[in-house]
Amino acid sequence: MKKRFKSVMAAVLAGTMFTLAGCGSSATQTASTSTTGGAEASTAAKGKTVIEYWHCNAETQGGLAVEELVNKFNETNDHIEVVAKYNPDMYKGLMQNLQAEVATGNSPAVVQIGWAFLDYFSSNFEYTSPQNIIDQFSPEDKTFLQDNFLPNILELAVNSSGEQVGIPYSLSTPVLYINKDILREAGLSENGPQTWEEVDEFARAIKEKTGKYGFYMQEPADFWAQQGMIESNGASMLTKTADGKTQASFASEEGVEAMQMMADLINDDAGLHLSWEEGVQSFIDGNCGMLYTTIARRAAVQKGAQFDVATVKSPTWGSKERRVPAGGCFLAITAQGDEQKAAAWEFQKYLYSVESMAAWTIGTGYVPPRKDVADAENGLKDFLAENELMKAAVDQMNGVVSWTAFPGDAGMQAEQMLLDMRDQIFGGQVSAKEGMTTTQDAINQLLQ
Structure with a gap:
């Protein structure tokens, strides 16, 4: 489904929309051509269809994997040349640059879109849904999406209007890292806790028996990890009212219970309330027994931990269903014209092959969204056997849910209110019930 770019939103995107905390400078960044080409590539690709692939993977965050994949595609394809362009400042930087590019009448062919921008992107930019592309240019692939992706994974790239905007590409989920040495020292099972109730028990036992901190839950400039804990207890960050409106609903009894448990651990000195970098480093240094953070930190933890x-897997609350929010991005086709669209799909299909998905996972630490990559001989079978820390994330894919994105112009303000609420609760200034109820009411006033 094509969507028309709305120029009236340009000021929003350039301004308050991009006050998203933790993503760096809000100043517009120019997309830079990677070593895969640029103007030179266009000249060298005479007789080929040249398409642009916009991404936000710096060299240390998957950029080398992008370069490897694009180079391999270009070397083996005789009629398409892909030019990869890196956009600084992560997904919000890419959105700013996409806005500027579309305003000039141009558009890349394939773009990475962060989950938090799903509705904004689909409402304000032209794109073609993957199934429409397949039906028009590659009918032999008509069941590609259903054959290769779990329904709950495809759902991640479905907007609030029920449209499949793109295909999930980069997936990260929160897992529980454990220091088996500390667990053994505390007389605990080295298999680690399986429920949040056990996380609480283990953390307190570690503090009592070893004097070290028991648990740290990541606290970056987003509420991602806390969403996983809250929603696994049966709460919902957002719900639909009878008249179809969206409202915040996290201050339920279950949501309050989850946040108060974490606040009590911190207050009793069994849990840590630190910045994300400090918390992860505390675990790597052996000063904290358990760490709840993204699987994308796997390489750093594996390398640093002595x-x-x-x-x-991300803990459950008793026998309740596990719910883990997806981090990362999906790929959308913004190509204009049939030749560009057909080429965009051919490149995307290559990126979603078992071999390419395996290379992407190895190069970035993301979990493959395609369901058959983990067990394939030409996929991740050997890699997963050698990197057992990945297994928990792969095994919990059936519990993946969408990362909450508040609708409308108030979305970014609502996100900041959640972070302020978290700091007050974990810092002991307010109880979970008071902080969550007050914040929920304030967010719902914004959403009205």
Whole structure:
């Protein structure tokens, strides 16, 4: 489904929309051509269809994997040349640059879109849904999406209007890293806790028996990890009212219970309330027994930890369903014209092949969204056997849910209110019930 770019939103995107905390400068960044080409590539690709692939992977965050994949495609394809362009400042930087590019009448062919911008992107930019592209240019692939992706994974790239905007590409989920040496020292099972109730028990036992901190939950400039804990207890960050409106609903009894548990651990000195970098480093240094953070931190933890480290799946609350929010991005086709669209799909299909998905996972630490990559001989079978920390994230894919994005112009303000609420609760200034109820009411006033 094509969507028309709305110029009236340009000021929003350039201004308040991009006050998203933790993503760096809000100043517009120019997309830079990677070593895969640029104007030179266009000249060298005479007789080929040249398309642009916009991404936000710096060299240390998957950029080398992008370069490897694009180069391999270009070397083996005789009629398409892909030019990869890096956009600084992560997904919000890409959105700013896309806005500027579309305003000039141009558009890249394939773009990475962060989950938090799903509705904004689909409402304000032209794109073609993957199934429409397939039906028009590659009918032999008509069941490609259904054959290769779990329904809950495809759902991540479905907007609030029910349209499949793109295909999930980069997926990260929160897992529980454990220091087996500390668990053994505390007389605990080295298999780690399986529920949040056990996380609480383990953290307190670690503090009592070893004097070290028991648990740290990541606290970056987003509420991602806390969403996983809250929603696994049966709460919902957002719900639809009878008249179809969206409202915040996280201050339920279950949501309050989850946040108060974490606040109590911190207050009793069994849990840590630090910046994300400090918390992860505390675990790597052996000063904290358990770490709840993204699987994308796997390489850093695996490299730095000088102890017996393992991961277990994101805890559940008793026998309740596990719900883990997806981090990362999806790929959308913004190509204009049939030739560009056909080429965009051919490149995308290549990126979603088992071999390319495996290379992307190895190069970035993301979990493959395609369902058959983990067990394939030409996929990740050997890699997963050698990197057991990845297993927990792969095994919990059936519990993946969408990362909450508040609708409308108030979305970014609502996100900041959640962070302020978290700091007050974890810092002991307010109880979970008071802080969550007050914040929920304030967000719902914004959403009206």
